[in-house]
Amino acid sequence: MAQDLRLLAIETSCDETAAALVTDSFVVESSVVASQAAAHAAYGGVVPELAARMHLERIAGVVRAAMAPLAQDWSRLDGIAVTRGPGLVGCLAVGASYAQALAAGSGMPLVGVNHMTGHVLAAEIENPALEPPFVGLVVSGGHTDLIHYRSHADVELLGATRDDAVGEAFDKVARMLGLPYPGGPEIDRLAEGGDPHRFRLPRPVMPNFGFSFSGLKTAVLYLVRDLGELDERTRADVAAAFRLAAVETLCLQLEAAVEHTGCHRVVLAGGVASNRLLRETARTRLDGMADVTIPEPRFCTDNAAMIGAAGVVRQLTHGFDHEPLEIDPGLRAYA
Ligand code: KG4
Ligand code: ZN
Secondary structure: OOOOOEEEEEEOOOOEEEEEEEEOOOOEEEEEEEEOHHHHHOOOOOOHHHHHHHHHHHHHHHHHHHOHHHOOOHHHOOEEEEEEEOOOHHHHHHHHHHHHHHHHHHOOOEEEEEHHHHHHHOHHHHOOOOOOOEEEEEEOOOOEEEEEEEEOOEEEEEEEEOOOOHHHHHHHHHHHOOOOOOHHHHHHHHHHOOOOOOOOOOOOEOOOOOEOOHHHHHHHHHHHHHHOOOOHHHHHHHHHHHHHHHHHHHHHHHHHHHHHHOOOEEEEEOHHHHOHHHHHHHHHHOOOOOEEEOOOHHHOOOOOHHHHHHHHHHHHHHOOEOOOOOOOOOOOOOO
16 A cells, blocks of 8 residues: 655654654554653663763664665655654754754655654554544653543643652662662562562542652552562562552552543553553453554654654645744643
């Protein structure tokens, strides 16, 4: 089937250098992600200066690898999508400069993409028939948002975290348990072998679809302190108890949002949506209430295919951007 539009997408907002080819039927022809996690692990989190430098070192190679299916033939592209915010300013600048240089050299148009909308619209790759309205639970290292995605031009924030994002809580609890950064996948793995019911942790539910994960994090801190030296088994049990508390909290609010909106479609998005228990629990709890779309794990954590998918939607609804691209580190999510 001939497609009408094929975008090269570039993502550099945080610590993954990524590029992808995506068509307007949401087919991902390539998706290359160079993670810097190992370089930042020594510092226990992302170091912005280092991240920007590493993007600069890697971006040309990553884009070349993503272009491999087209044998580097730029004439087979129709445009370039690039993340313009929110994110780290130096990191965004590397991706945006590279995209603008490519556009200037090739005469191709650009489309600037909101990273958080990218996370949400990764769902189109999983389910190209998906149309708004839907309820979205967006869970990453910086965001814990419940949204009512009414249309591509109208997204209501129903609720968000008042303190730590859930991904941040996973990362901090991982640190307490002596696990490396990023901690989410480590906790997920360790929890698989643990007993989630040996320790009982709070499920902090706030009014108005809000979340608060700092209390849960502190509860784990006290638990670990009281337990003293942790054997392997106990570490797994703590990880399992924390994972269960975090997942149940997210699902309680998600269910409430589905009831409140009367929406029968749900999207899970962001790095934490790759969590095995969250994927399972959301599907089970919403069974019969809503159709649940969750991107495959590699499209939940930061990647460029999601930027391509959101770029396609943005191009179809708004056209390409004709002004010089403006990056905005504080860009409001979904704007
Ligand atoms: O969406 P993402 O890749 O980057 C941001 O835009 O923030 O999300 C990263 C976050 C990190 O906090 C990481 O620990 C968490 O997602 N994460 C997970 C899992 N995989 C990544 N958290 C829980 N379980 C996982 N399997
Ligand atoms: Zn992200």
